[in-house]
Amino acid sequence: MKAPHAIDAGPPHAASVVARTQESPTIFTLELRLDDAAAQAAYRFAPGQFNMLYLYGVGEVPISIMSDPEARNGIGHTIRAVGRVTRGLAALQPGDRVGLRGPFGRGWPLQEMGGCDVVLVTGGLGCAPAVSVIHYVLRRRERFGKLVIIQGVKHADDLIWREQYDHWAKLPDTQVLVAADEGGALWPWHVGRVTELFDLARFNPTRAVAMMCGPEGMMRVAADNLLARGLPESQLFLSMERNMQCAVGRCGHCQLGGAFVCRDGPVFNWGEVKILLSHRGF
Amino acid sequence: MFSQPDRARFLPLAHLHALVAQLMQMGYQCLGPAVENGAIVMRELDDPAGLPRGLQAEQAPGRYRLTRDPHNRYFAWANGPQAIKPQAFAAKESLWRVERDDAGALQFAAVVPAAPAQAIIGVRACDLAALALQDAHFLPAGRRDAHYAQRREQLFLVAVQCAEPGATCFCASTGDGPTPTAGYDLALAELAEGFVAVAGSAKGNAVLDALSLSPATPQQIEAARQQGQAAAAAQTRSLPGRNLREALMSRLEHPRWDEVAARCLACGNCTAVCPTCFCHAEIDEPALDGGASEHARQWDSCFGEAHGHLHGFDVRSDIRTRYRQWLTHKLATWHDQFGRSGCVGCGRCIAWCPVGIDLTEEVAALTASEVQP
Amino acid sequence: MNSAINNSIRPRVAVHKFSSCDGCQLALLNLGEDLLALAERVDLVHFAEAGPLDPDTDVDVAFVEGSVSTPEDIERIQHIRQHSRLLIPIGACATAGGIQALRNGADGAQWVAQIYSHPEAISSLAQSTPIASHVKVDFELWGCPVSGPQMLAVVNALLLGVAPRDNADKVCTECKRQGHACVMVSRGIACMGPVTRAGCGALCPGLGRDCYGCYGPAENANTDALAAQFASLGLAPRDIVQRFQSINSQAPVFLAAADKIRLRGDE
Numbered sequence: 001m002k003a004p005h006a007i008d009a010g011p012p013h014a015a016s017v018v019a020r021t022q023e024s025p026t027i028f029t030l031e032l033r034l035d036d037a038a039a040q041a042a043y044r045f046a047p048g049q050f051n052m053l054y055l056y057g058v059g060e061v062p063i064s065i066m067s068d069p070e071a072r073n074g075i076g077h078t079i080r081a082v083g084r085v086t087r088g089l090a091a092l093q094p095g096d097r098v099g100l101r102g103p104f105g106r107g108w109p110l111q112e113m114g115g116c117d118v119v120l121v122t123g124g125l126g127c128a129p130a131v132s133v134i135h136y137v138l139r140r141r142e143r144f145g146k147l148v149i150i151q152g153v154k155h156a157d158d159l160i161w162r163e164q165y166d167h168w169a170k171l172p173d174t175q176v177l178v179a180a181d182e183g184g185a186l187w188p189w190h191v192g193r194v195t196e197l198f199d200l201a202r203f204n205p206t207r208a209v210a211m212m213c214g215p216e217g218m219m220r221v222a223a224d225n226l227l228a229r230g231l232p233e234s235q236l237f238l239s240m241e242r243n244m245q246c247a248v249g250r251c252g253h254c255q256l257g258g259a260f261v262c263r264d265g266p267v268f269n270w271g272e273v274k275i276l277l278s279h280r281g282f
Numbered sequence: 283m284f285s286q287p288d289r290a291r292f293l294p295l296a297h298l299h300a301l302v303a304q305l306m307q308m309g310y311q312c313l314g315p316a317v318e319n320g321a322i323v324m325r326e327l328d329d330p331a332g333l334p335r336g337l338q339a340e341q342a343p344g345r346y347r348l349t350r351d352p353h354n355r356y357f358a359w360a361n362g363p364q365a366i367k368p369q370a371f372a373a374k375e376s377l378w379r380v381e382r383d384d385a386g387a388l389q390f391a392a393v394v395p396a397a398p399a400q401a402i403i404g405v406r407a408c409d410l411a412a413l414a415l416q417d418a419h420f421l422p423a424g425r426r427d428a429h430y431a432q433r434r435e436q437l438f439l440v441a442v443q444c445a446e447p448g449a450t451c452f453c454a455s456t457g458d459g460p461t462p463t464a465g466y467d468l469a470l471a472e473l474a475e476g477f478v479a480v481a482g483s484a485k486g487n488a489v490l491d492a493l494s495l496s497p498a499t500p501q502q503i504e505a506a507r508q509q510g511q512a513a514a515a516a517q518t519r520s521l522p523g524r525n526l527r528e529a530l531m532s533r534l535e536h537p538r539w540d541e542v543a544a545r546c547l548a549c550g551n552c553t554a555v556c557p558t559c560f561c562h563a564e565i566d567e568p569a570l571d572g573g574a575s576e577h578a579r580q581w582d583s584c585f586g587e588a589h590g591h592l593h594g595f596d597v598r599s600d601i602r603t604r605y606r607q608w609l610t611h612k613l614a615t616w617h618d619q620f621g622r623s624g625c626v627g628c629g630r631c632i633a634w635c636p637v638g639i640d641l642t643e644e645v646a647a648l649t650a651s652e653v654q655p
Numbered sequence: 656m657n658s659a660i661n662n663s664i665r666p667r668v669a670v671h672k673f674s675s676c677d678g679c680q681l682a683l684l685n686l687g688e689d690l691l692a693l694a695e696r697v698d699l700v701h702f703a704e705a706g707p708l709d710p711d712t713d714v715d716v717a718f719v720e721g722s723v724s725t726p727e728d729i730e731r732i733q734h735i736r737q738h739s740r741l742l743i744p745i746g747a748c749a750t751a752g753g754i755q756a757l758r759n760g761a762d763g764a765q766w767v768a769q770i771y772s773h774p775e776a777i778s779s780l781a782q783s784t785p786i787a788s789h790v791k792v793d794f795e796l797w798g799c800p801v802s803g804p805q806m807l808a809v810v811n812a813l814l815l816g817v818a819p820r821d822n823a824d825k826v827c828t829e830c831k832r833q834g835h836a837c838v839m840v841s842r843g844i845a846c847m848g849p850v851t852r853a854g855c856g857a858l859c860p861g862l863g864r865d866c867y868g869c870y871g872p873a874e875n876a877n878t879d880a881l882a883a884q885f886a887s888l889g890l891a892p893r894d895i896v897q898r899f900q901s902i903n904s905q906a907p908v909f910l911a912a913a914d915k916i917r918l919r920g921d922e
Contacts, residue, residue, distance in 0.1 A: 010428075011378035011390035011577075035387075056382055057568030057575040057815045082593040088817040097388045099380065215595075243591055245564040250420070250427060251579070252561030253589055255611060257531075258618025279534045281590075281603025319863050321836035344884070346841045363836045373832040547825070547877045549849035554831030565820070568811050570692040581832050586824045587874040601875055636827075636839045636849050637884045 012054045012099025013039060017092050018074050023160035026081050027125060028090055031067070031074040032100060045069060047132035048107030048239060048267045052247045053077060053089065054099030061085040062244040062262070064129035065103060069136060075100070078128040078160070104247040105266050108133050108211055109237055116235075117145040117203035121222045123152045123194060123214025127161070129239050129266075130213055134168065145208070147174045148201045152194025152218065156184035175202055194218065198225040205230035211267075213239040216277060223270055236270040256282055283443065283462050283469040283480045287503050291495035294476040298356065301440075301468075301479075302403065303330035304492050310401035310438055313369070315359065321346055322362030324369075324402060333403070341448035341629065344638025351446075357404055357472050360448035363555045363634050365409040369400060370434045371416055371560065374580035377429065381574045393576070395429055401438040405466070407459030408451075408628035410441055412557030414465055418620050419560050438485060441466035445509050447517050450629030452642060454513075455520035458626040461510035471506035478506040519632075519642045521613075522649055524623060529649045530614040534606065538647045543602035545637055550583030552631035552639075553608065558616075558624045563588065584608050609644065666715035666813065669701035671735055673721025673728050674755055674783060678800035679746035680704040680720055686803040693807065696814055716741045716813060718806075722748040724755055724783045736790040743809065744786040747799035751871055752905040754799075756783040759905055785905070794819050797852050799869035799902045805854050822853050823874035826866050830857035838865060845885045845898055850876035850908075871903040878912035892920050 019031040032053075034040040045051075045065050052060045061083070067076030081090035092098065110133070118137055120130045137144050149168055153159045159180065169176035177200055183191035190197055195218065210226050212219045219238050226236055242254035242261040249263035257276045259265060276282040284290070293301060305312050314333050316325035322339060338351040339359040351358035376393040383389075420430035444451070444460035453459030462469045467486035470477040478498045481487040498506075523529070553559040563582035568575040582589060584607045590597030598604045616624035625641070632640045670680060683690065684705055693699075697716075701709045717739035723729055736742055747753050758766060759782045767774045786792055796805055812819040826848035830837070838860050839846040847868035848860060859866045872878075878899065885895045899913040 011380070011392050014388045014390060054380075054577075055815075055817070056380065056388060057566055057572075057811070058817050059566045059577075060564065080593075084812075084817045084820065086593075088815065091816055095386075097382075097386050099388060099390060241592060241595075242597065243589065246562075246579075248425065250560070250562075251564060251582070252584070253563075253582070255607075255615070257610075258615035275531075281598050281600075281606060319836040319838055319860075320841035323834065323836060344840055345843070346836070364834060368834060373834065544877075545880050545883075547827075547849035547880055548875050549825045549827035551827050551831060551837055551849075554828070567808075568815065570689055570696070570807060570811060572696060572814065581828075583824075583828060586828060588822075588824070599875075601877060634837055634840050636837060636846070637880055 012052065012060070012101045015075075015098050015100040017094050017096045017098065020092065020094055023078060024158060027078060027160055028081065029066070029076060029078045030089065030092065031076050032098065033074045034100060035097075041072060043075065045075075045103035046107035047110060047136050048129055049103035049105050050129075050247075050266065051075065051077065051100055051102030052104065052244075053085075054101070055085050055088045056097070056099075058088050059085050060099070060101070060245070061089075062104070062247060064239075064266075066128045066131050068139075069132055070139065078125065080125050101247065105262055106264065108239075108267050109209065110136060113209035114143050115145065115207070117148065117208035119148040119150070119201060119203050119208055119210040119226070121150045121194075121210065121212045121214070121219070121226075123218045124154070124158065126212075126214030126239070127151050130211060131161070131164075133211060138171070145173070146203050147171075148177070148203050149175070150177045150194060150197060150201060152179045152181075152214070154180070155182045156180040156187040177201060195221045195225070198222065206232075209235050209237070211237045211239070220277060223274070233271045234269065237267055238270060238273070239266045240268060240273065241266065283466075283471065283482075284503055284507050286480075287500065288497070289480065290498040290503055291479045291490055291493075292476055292498040292502055293470070293479045293493070293495055297493070298333065298477070299331040300493060301489070302327060302333065304489055305401040305438065306330060308489070309399055311398045312401045312403060314403040315362070317348065320348060322348070322359050324362070324365060324404070327403075338446060339448060341450045341633040342638070343450065343632050343640045344635055346633050353474070355445070355472055357442040357470075358446045360444055360446060360451055361406050361408070361628060361630065363630060365405050365557065366402060366413050366437070366439070367416065367557045369402060369437060370413065371420065371430055371562075372433065374578060375429055376576045376578045377564070378577050379574060380577070382572070392428070395432050397433040397436045399436045399438070401440060403440040405439050405441050406444055406628070407441065407462040408453045408626040409557055410439065410462055410465035411453075411456075411458035411626040412628070413439075415558045415620060415622075415624060415626070416560060439466045439468075441469040443469065443471040443506065443510055444513050445472060447513050448629055448633065449518060450632040451517050451627065452519040452521065452629060453627035454515075454517050456623065456625055456627035457524060460513040460517075461507075471509060473502060473505055473509070478502050519629065519640075521625065521627075521642060521645055525617060526623070526645065526649065527614040527617045530610050530645075533648050534610070536648055536651070538644065539602045539606050542605055542639060542644055543600065545639055546585075546601050546605050547637055548585040548601045548604055549636060550585040551634050551636060553583040553585060554581060555630040555634045556612070557628060557630070558612070558626065559583075561589065584611070609641070613645065665696060665698045667700050667713070668697045668810070669710070669712075669714040669717045669735075669739070670699070670704070671701065671710065671717055671719045672703060673719060673732070673749065673786075674724035675721030675746065675748040675753065677704060677720070679749075679798075682800040682803050683806055686807065689803070689807055693810060697810065710735075711738065713738045714740070716743065716810075719744045719749050719786050720746050722752045722755060722783045722785060723780070723789055725779050727778075728780075729789060732786060732789050741793045741813070742786070742790065743794045743796060744792055745796040745801045745806070747797065747869060747871065747902045748783075749786045750795045750797050750906075751903040752783040752785050754902050756905040757900070759783060783905075794821070796854075797871040798854050802855055824853045825849055825873045826851045826853050826855065826857055826860070826870065829853045829855070830860045833857055833861060835860050838863060839884075839888075843888050845888055845890055845894075847881075847898060850878050850881050867901060868898070868909065869902045871906045872908035876908050878908060879915070882912060882916060892916050
């Protein structure tokens with residue numbers, strides 16, 4: 001789970017927007033490329049890690065990397081325009097420049113999941129840090145058992161990558177369970193809480209790895225369900241979100257108990273964080 | 283500072299200025315105690331003989347008053363609101379700079395701080411212990427913070443044994459004072475006729491050698507040792523243990539957190555004066571002409587709104603969770619990060635809390651009762 | 656706020672005045688060279704204190720100084736709102752009604768009768784109210800007066816196409832960063848810093864005096880705890896009420912703090 005390559009805490013590296021995709025009214029994807037070709041060629045990340053993206057004159061935000069870890073041409077970030085920086089990033093077009101530092105943090109435990117069923121439980125934009133895991137598994141399909149992809153959104157319109165979910169649902173040994181609290185016309189999936197779908201997931205709990213990313217309330221319910229079905233705690237992982245400003249465990253904002261989420265996370269084993277997650281304020 | 287008595291020297295009272303002059307001659311900008319806003323602060327000395335005498339600091343929760351020391355000593359004041367922290371971990375500094383040309387291309391460059399060689403005269407054992415913790419945070423092997431390192435390496439620390447602890451002090455309880463044991467270049471213990479002086483580094487030795495001082499007598503060393511013991515015994519506050527991790531983490535829903543939140547202003551003064559608090563915010567300051575921007579960091583506090591802010595989710599929206607974050611980090615989860623508590627017993631958070639919240643009293647109240655189910 | 660401004664053109668900016676002392680406009684004027692640099696990047700179409708007069712034209716950003724205090728003010732602020740893409744009240748008058756809002760809790764007509772020889776010539780509303788009580792605002796800059804650097808930061812953010820950075824932290828955060836010892840602790844004076852919004856750079860504590868709250872309430876302002884501390888410093892309830900009832904008397908948090916103490920006094 002160690003960072004295979006990292007650009008340190010120094011100034012960001014100049015990068016250019018090479019493609020921009022509007023995924024939903026508020027969600028967009030920026031594909032970036034480091035201006036230094038050698039640095040771009042050498043750039044490696046592990047699924048679950050994040051970059052700090054810098055918008056000129058405004059500041060930095062941590063954004064998880066959603067692209068395929070094998071891809072060499074660009075680095076993908078799917079972003080919701082909600083804050084000062086992300087709304088500013090939303091206005092960028094191909095050719096525009098940003099700064100990039102990264103990758104940072106501890107990613108998903110890919111080495112440890114060989115031979116296992118892989119269960120991904122995500123909510124909202126929590127699907128972004130998980131999508132690179134899906135790519136990773138699909139590229140090495142023979143090494144894994146069943147792949148279960150569970151995704152929940154508030155409203156049907158919030159679901160991004162619809163075609164991808166349709167595509168994955170047709171693959172062998174792959175189960176896709178999608179729910180929206182509020183459905184819409186032509187919504188083919190479940191209407192209701194994503195947690196209502198957990199019982200439909202088919203996997204062998206004694207030989208599975210589960211990974212969660214989404215609202216903490218959803219992850220707590222998912223954890224209860226998965227553990228009750230017999231998944232060992234050691235096989236349950238989640239990606240945490242906290243205020244991150246330095247990304248190297250220095251600025252102090254992202255502390256979760258003794259852990260610096262930016263450095264010791266964002267991916268944790270359930271056992272590392274379960275107690276603090278039951279207390280509001282950590 | 284008394285582990286090698288044969289190396290201790292004696293600096294007569296009338297020669298204190300010679301020490302400052304020597305440091306100045308060696309190129310150090312010398313910071314020493316000065317009075318500002320009714321408190322002892324560290325400011326640049328322009329005259330080697332400019333150290334104030336006869337000041338004492340009467341401290342209580344939410345209260346700090348300067349008084350006259352009947353013995354007219356140089357260092358009878360226990361401490362002021364700050365000592366070393368701002369010199370190593372600047373309250374605000376630029377980290378890097380970016381220039382943007384007309385085509386929108388960005389060019390990033392690190393900003394290297396211009397840190398003068400500085401000697402700080404009058405730091406206390408608690409300050410040295412705190413600096414060691416700041417070093418552990420900012421200078422871990424392989425992940426050194428360049429800006430902190432630049433300032434830190436320029437410091438020459440003249441420590442002083444505390445003879446008159448403040449009523450808010452509890453360094454004896456945390457094991458960090460009142461006599462300096464490590465981390466100084468020079469350490470002084472003030473006696474009526476002068477100072478027992480000990481070097482703690484090669485730089486310190488060079489200064490002592492240059493002053494051609496006679497050895498301290500066994501009587502002087504013993505007097506200084508006893509003075510330290512008396513200062514420890516005079517402390518009235520304490521923490522109930524040096525590792526309160528389990529004691530506090532098992533009481534996260536204790537009603538006392540609500541009580542202290544009703545009194546707490548969430549002003550963050552405790553975190554600003556705390557010599558071990560390291561949180562900082564990163565901000566951008568673009569130039570008005572649109573061609574450049576400075577990316578700076580500045581002290582931040584877990585008592586502020588933005589500290590735990592995420593879009594759609596404020597991790598700590600109320601004062602209760604902010605105070606609890608501060609106290610549990612300082613005294614509990616600090617052990618996970620640095621192998622000890624983050625409190626060095628300086629008592630600044632008690633004295634400089636505008637409403638006088640007493641950390642030792644809060645901890646006593648929290649840990650007195652049974653663990654919550 | 657939806658703040659995107661096309662970078663290639665100079666945004667049109669207006670500075671309007673309502674019931675106020677002009678101090679916030681002066682804060683802008685006092686920027687000197689920075690104001691000239693600003694004028695390079697924006698088109699200052701209306702700024703009476705500086706010269707340009709064109710109050711009715713459409714603008715990208717309207718800064719509004721002063722409170723709504725006369726019947727004419729009500730119509731004018733609606734007009735400005737209709738002609739401004741972004742509207743940003745600046746200063747205590749515009750954000751909380753200002754010093755003139757002290758009349759809100761008093762008999763204003765009686766005051767007018769006592770002061771003016773021809774009270775009938777005065778046409779003012781019974782209440783002095785902030786701009787946000789009348790029209791939608793996009794951002795607010797507090798302070799009496801606002802600080803020049805704060806104004807520049809707002810303009811800079813708008814030029815970059817992003818929302819300005821809001822800082823609702825306490826004055827204490829700026830005070831400690833600047834290395835000032837806390838005057839409440841070292842001198843026992845009743846400083847409003849712990850409940851007051853940052854932005855001034857801790858001017859007053861830096862000069863050894865107490866903050867008097869001219870930047871209005873900070874986030875999570877624990878006015879109860881501060882009032883209790885003021886009492887233990889020896890302030891009478893009436894004096895504590897006055898601490899909260901000055902320049903930002905009608906800011907809801909300060910008004911509630913004062914009312915609570917008054918109510919306790921009445922019991």
